[in-house]
Amino acid sequence: MVKMTIKDVAKEAGVSTATISRVMNNSGYVSEDIKQQVLEVIRKFNYQPNAIARSLKQEKSRSVGIVLPDMANPYFMKIARTIQHRCFQLGYHLLFIDTEENPEKEREALEFLTEKRVEALILAGTGENRDQIQAISDSGIHVILADRRFSNLKLDTVTEDxxxxxxxxxxxxxxxxxxxxxxxxxxxxxxxxxxxxxxxxxxxxxxxxxxxxxxxxxxxxxxxxxxxxxxxxxxxxxxxxxxxxxxxxxxxxxxxxxxxxxxxxxxxxxxxxxxxxxxxxxxxxxxxxxQNPQELGETIGDLLIKRLNGEADSVQNRILMPHLVPSK
Amino acid sequence: MVKMTIKDVAKEAGVSTATISRVMNNSGYVSEDIKQQVLEVIRKFNYQPNAIARSLKQEKSRSVGIVLPDMANPYFMKIARTIQHRCFQLGYHLLFIDTEENPEKEREALEFLTEKRVEALILAGTGENRDQIQAISDSGIHVILADRRFSNLKLDTVTEDxxxxxxxxxxxxxxxxxxxxxxxxxxxxxxxxxxxxxxxxxxxxxxxxxxxxxxxxxxxxxxxxxxxxxxxxxxxxxxxxxxxxxxxxxxxxxxxxxxxxxxxxxxxxxxxxxxxxxxxxxxxxxxxxxQNPQELGETIGDLLIKRLNGEADSVQNRILMPHLVPSK
DNA sequence: ATTCTCCATGTTAACGTTACCACATTAATA
DNA sequence: TATTAATGTGGTAACGTTAACATGGAGAAT
CATH class of the missing domain: 3.40.50.2300 (Response regulator)
Incomplete structure (x- = not known):
């Protein structure tokens, strides 16, 4: 069964694609009658807009890359989980990559993610690939370093003391x-x-x-x-x-x-x-x-939202405080 | 800094976009001279093709959705990690969603993923949303149930005994x-x-x-x-x-x-x-x-590759054998 | 010399959206 | 009544690729 496009919906509802688009996005003027009629068609055929086409047109991928050294380490996964929830709320999806602390794999991952046009990149890096990371930032992709920083790079960081x-x-x-x-x-x-x-x-x-x-x-x-x-x-x-x-x-x-x-x-x-x-x-x-991976994730999430909304702010370096729990 | 497009590369290299495309994809005929010249331009400007545009044109998202009930549970993460590696090798990216065992969240997640046009869906579900999942499968998206199955649904499963x-x-x-x-x-x-x-x-x-x-x-x-x-x-x-x-x-x-x-x-x-x-x-x-989450992940990965390659096969139900390790 | 391949390239129409513009119509204001 | 503003709708050109088709030259076979 092949997916319906906005044209099919338009034909079915007897209106133009522009109107469908306006209904979908609650933008511009649409009369209440037509709006209901269009919604009815959408519901009836279970039409779902193609997010890829939308991304292309809007030049926004609505995706964020996250590169971690170890997907089985609960510490990193708790960070990732918190960020995942935030992204989902925003309608963004997360592209996860596990580098296994391998710099070469990291390099490939970063290349992969830029081809996929992620709007932001969250990275707990291997410490290599500095130039590449700086270039990514320079190209306009928001970079947030998580847990691990680079000295001398002017990038957002959320780390621990x-x-x-x-x-x-x-x-x-x-x-x-x-x-x-x-x-x-x-x-x-x-x-x-x-x-x-x-x-x-x-x-x-x-x-x-x-x-x-x-x-x-x-x-x-x-x-x-x-x-x-x-x-x-x-x-x-x-x-x-x-x-x-x-x-x-x-x-x-x-x-x-x-x-x-x-x-x-x-x-x-x-x-x-x-x-x-x-x-x-x-x-x-x-x-x-x-450590407090959840707080780290939340801090990153907050910063991420700011960056994606283009709220201009200078480079942020947030440092969280871990605390020692003595043995019993 | 704005990203370069295939047109810019074409202009720069003095050839048509088609030729650039052929060089990028190693398809069709291109003379060695021009190929080298194009590669030089690509290298020089660090041109990266836009994966979103490519997806739209080819009607292939090169993405797979994975929906899990708990991203912090090492069992699920070991499954996910194995699959992530496989997908990355294939040039696919994984869209992870953590439902926290919440059926409503799962419903939203599935909707989200179909809008993003994932080519396949790997699901360890809450047990609800049967109809939706069946509909996804019917619409041509490859569905693989991981760890948890649905009785009466004709879907691929990889589970344990x-x-x-x-x-x-x-x-x-x-x-x-x-x-x-x-x-x-x-x-x-x-x-x-x-x-x-x-x-x-x-x-x-x-x-x-x-x-x-x-x-x-x-x-x-x-x-x-x-x-x-x-x-x-x-x-x-x-x-x-x-x-x-x-x-x-x-x-x-x-x-x-x-x-x-x-x-x-x-x-x-x-x-x-x-x-x-x-x-x-x-x-x-x-x-x-x-349990053997890694083997589970590998089995899913193998099946996934088959499905993505369109190698026709009837519904697969693979069952792995866990074994008891007695206390010391 | 003519036809037929094989190469090598360019042209162009999609893929499914949305944003801009144009054009009506109606309502509000001068 | 004339003018302006607000509302509702459609047409269409992009976004960046690629695949199908067209074109043309070089060499081989007739």
Whole structure:
């Protein structure tokens, strides 16, 4: 069964396509009689306007791209979900792409999205493709960096205060008399990893402790790299007694690693940047820096609406405050 | 900065738009000289064809809709992620919508997606909107039901054997000498809930036990309803000693509920339909019916490609086999 | 020399909307 | 009554592609 077009409706209702269009969009003048008659035809044939044709004519795709490094990470999905709801309300659709932290895939994704003529782009990037992202912004597409920023790029950002939160994580461990703290971080290309590292170092130095490379493990924000970190730390002569893990997935890996090595999970004090769903059930020594992906999503949503409405405003950089929830 | 069109490229390269189109699509005849010249212009101005115009002309949106009840549930997101990768490879984009199990929202979502002219629709539905879904299929959009089916609708489905798996869950608990088994299920409107119930009942009856309504709690697949189920069961005179929970979120709620009531988590034997990420770290009496969302996604992806390529085939109903992983 | 292919290119009409303009008609105002 | 304004409607040119058709030249086969 082939879809009806506005012409078919016009013929059926005995009016011009212009009138149908006016009825559909509640624009211009249409007499009440004709309006009802047209609506009747639309209802009867279940006519739906072709959004693609409309987009072409109006030069508005009514779509927004969102590029995330990991669609299975609840943190990112909670951000995405909130934004999805907002977009749906606006009649926009979201084009999701999962890059799996792969810069090349990200590059392709960005190209794909610009061909699809998204009006805005929300990006939690790999840290590469700076020029491309800047070019996208320059071409008039609204870019909002989520969670991760680029230094020196004049783009909207909605991020969290990683330095402050990481510093307080370290302070928390120091208060518990730990001095040998293993730090598991993400890739240096990613701003959150750099900032979390920086915060941790500040925390240590303020307590008069010199950070050593031996206790810094550079992972890649995956579960597997959390496991590897534990394998690495466990074979050091002077093992850490506490761990600061820079994201939720790696923290999960930490516990999997401990389990693999037969080390009691509660024997190690852990602070995780980012919540683990089950941490409230967990009686191990796990403290969590609670992020607020929903608020992040809402903040992005608000900004997005502003940008799509063309409400001129200078570059926005919003920073949310995570807070530490100590272990019980 | 305004985007370049094919006409600009044509003018710049001194040829017709048709030639540009032929170069872009590797179709028809173009001399090597001109081809190189055109490619040079394209590169120089970073020309990107407008996918919307192309869609309109070709009457192909190159998009697929996916409607899920819960974007934050890892089970659904793993399905979605797999499909997203497939679609991206094909040059298709996915329009995601999260209905939050709300039938009205689902109705709107389906309407939205048909206006956007998706070529296919992947749906894990609320169980309502049957007519609308059938109409979508009749109108020539490929519909694939994921995880949840509709009886009597002639549509492709990729689901799991809920009856078999639930039966084996009950058998597992019976083997462990539990006879008072609390069953926490989803809404009866959803096929998975009906089937999981049916499987559980078969399991009980085959063991000569008469299922009682007292031990059946109808939740709504949310965490909160798992908590409520525990509150309900805990005030029964003869409490269940074991729980069969029909999805991962409700199982989570079970533990939250036990914790809330101060009941030791390991004092209750639980079987969960669907994995909890952390179950391997968990030393409680938790057995899991392992689903395989990735395989589900791949199966859907394969089917999707077939359908999009128009490879004629009768209605497909694929059923995957989950398996029980007993508690340690 | 004539016909027939194969190449290589250009011309143009769609695809389904909407926005602009033109043209009536009616109502309100001077 | 004449003029203006408000209302209602239709015609049509775009939006940026591509596919069908047309055209013409070069070389091969008759």
């Amino acid at each position: 990683n330095i402050y939160a990481s510093k307080s994580a370290i302070e928390h461990l120091l208060e518990k008399k730990h001095t040998r703290i293993g730090i598991i971080n993400g890739p240096k290309t990613i701003s959150t990893a750099r900032e979390r590292r920086q915060g941790a170092i500040i925390g240590l130095e303020e307590a008069g402790i010199t950070p050593t490379n031996e206790f810094m493990f550079e992972g890649d924000y995956t579960r597997e790299s959390g496991i590897e970190a534990i394998r690495y730390f466990s074979q050091l002569p002077d093992r850490p007694t506490a761990i600061f893990s820079a994201n939720n997935e790696m923290t999960f890996g930490v516990y999997l690693g401990l389990q693999e090595l037969g080390i009691p999970l509660e024997s190690i004090e852990v602070v995780s940047f980012g919540n683990l769903e089950f941490s409230s059930l967990f009686h191990h020594n796990l403290s969590v820096i609670m | 809920n009856i078999y798996a639930s039966k084996s869950a009950i058998e597992h608990l019976l083997e462990k000498k539990h006879t008072r088994i609390g069953i926490i299920n989803g809404p009866k409107t959803i096929s998975t809930a009906r089937e999981r119930r049916q499987g559980a009942i078969i399991g009980l009856e085959e063991a000569g036990i008469t299922p009682t309504n007292e031990f059946m709690f109808e939740g709504d697949y949310t965490r909160e309803s798992g908590i409520e189920a525990i509150r309900y069961f805990s005030q029964l005179p003869d409490r269940p000693t074991a729980i069969f929970s029909a999805n991962n979120e409700m199982t989570f709620g079970v533990y939250l509920g036990l914790q809330e009531l101060g009941i030791p988590l390991e004092s209750i034997e639980v079987v969960s339909f669907g994995n909890l990420e952390f179950s391997s770290l968990f030393h409680h009496n938790l057995s899991v019916i392992m």
